[in-house]
Amino acid sequence: xxxxxxxxxxxxxxxxDQPDLNRPVHERYPQIRATSGYADPRVTRTGxxxxxxxxxxxxxxxxxxxxxxxxxxxxxxxxxxxxxxxxAWMKGxxxxxxxxxxxxxASFLVVVLAWRISRQDR
Amino acid sequence: MTTEPSAPDExxxxxxxxxxxxxxxxxxxxxxxxxxxxxGGLVVGSTVVAAGVLSRHGDxxxxxxxVADALTPGQAVAxxxxxxxxxxxxxxxADGTVVGYSAICTHLACGVLWQQDxxxxxxxxxxxxxxxxxxxxxxxxxxxPPRPLPKVIMVEDAQGAVWAIGTARSGESERSxxxxxxxxxxxxxxxxxxxxxxxxxx
Numbered sequence: 001x002x003x004x005x006x007x008x009x010x011x012x013x014x015x016x017d018q019p020d021l022n023r024p025v026h027e028r029y030p031q032i033r034a035t036s037g038y039a040d041p042r043v044t045r046t047g048x049x050x051x052x053x054x055x056x057x058x059x060x061x062x063x064x065x066x067x068x069x070x071x072x073x074x075x076x077x078x079x080x081x082x083x084x085x086x087x088a089w090m091k092g093x094x095x096x097x098x099x100x101x102x103x104x105x106a107s108f109l110v111v112v113l114a115w116r117i118s119r120q121d122r
Numbered sequence: 123m124t125t126e127p128s129a130p131d132e133x134x135x136x137x138x139x140x141x142x143x144x145x146x147x148x149x150x151x152x153x154x155x156x157x158x159x160x161x162g163g164l165v166v167g168s169t170v171v172a173a174g175v176l177s178r179h180g181d182x183x184x185x186x187x188x189v190a191d192a193l194t195p196g197q198a199v200a201x202x203x204x205x206x207x208x209x210x211x212x213x214x215x216a217d218g219t220v221v222g223y224s225a226i227c228t229h230l231a232c233g234v235l236w237q238q239d240x241x242x243x244x245x246x247x248x249x250x251x252x253x254x255x256x257x258x259x260x261x262x263x264x265x266x267p268p269r270p271l272p273k274v275i276m277v278e279d280a281q282g283a284v285w286a287i288g289t290a291r292s293g294e295s296e297r298s299x300x301x302x303x304x305x306x307x308x309x310x311x312x313x314x315x316x317x318x319x320x321x322x323x324x
Contacts, residue, residue: 092291
């Protein structure tokens with residue numbers, strides 16, 4: 001399969017300067033053998049290596065999962081506080097209802113913190 | 123002979139396939155935003171509850187109401203007190219005690235019924251979710267209701283007529299409920315009747 005014109009780097013032509021080495025090859029860079037390896041000056045882009053396409057910072061992903069879990073747990077606590085506040089109000093304990101509201105506000109602040117604390121996490 | 127699908131159909135199908143096969147349509151960051159929104163809504167709800175948007179049986183005061191000329195043991199009567207919409211019922215127990223309660227279940231506000239043939243001396247029963255209240259105290263004895271029934275304070279006069287004279291909230295003593303009502307209508311009379319400042323204050 002031939003490579004279209006204009007796809008080669010400048011001052012480059014396929015094959016070796018030594019004609020006897022120019023066996024039929026199909027790669028774009030036939031001189032770069034599997035043994036060229038590290039520190040071959042012709043290798044300027046390493047390309048995808050092992051682990052390519054996977055999460056590059058798994059600790060950040062885990063932290064985001066933990067933040068979601070924390071937020072959900074806090075909201076469950078808020079639901080409980082709302083039931084306590086409703087019961088307290090119905091029994092005439094207005095002070096208790098307001099304390100529950102304060103707890104709910106504090107919980108909301110925790111959730112907002114968990115949401116906004118690190119916006120670049122994916 | 124089959125017909126080839128038109129090009130737009132194929133594009134739509136391909137777009138739909140891409141969308142369905144996407145790794146995650148809602149990211150965890152989206153979940154955090156949704157959870158934060160729910161959390162804010164709960165704060166608003168709790169504030170509204172504490173500020174007093176929910177109506178309670180017995181809010182406000184009313185003059186004594188004659189609910190029946192006479193009750194026989196085991197007999198019940200339904201009435202509205204202190205307001206016409208505050209549904210309540212009074213029951214005369216076998217020993218002659220007259221008790222009164224809100225007839226609105228504390229679970230999901232269904233109607234509470236007097237059932238003389240249940241329990242040792244009858245029960246107040248909510249048929250919606252099988253809630254049961256003790257007829258002598260109003261406490262929950264079975265089912266999902268979270269609070270005792272609010273009380274309506276009943277008295278029987280010398281002629282046997284039954285009167286509603288006040289209310290007490292869930293778990294509140296009759297004295298505290300009477301003092302609260304008296305303080306709302308006539309603070310001086312509440313003081314003269316010996317109501318302490320902390321009785322029925324809320």
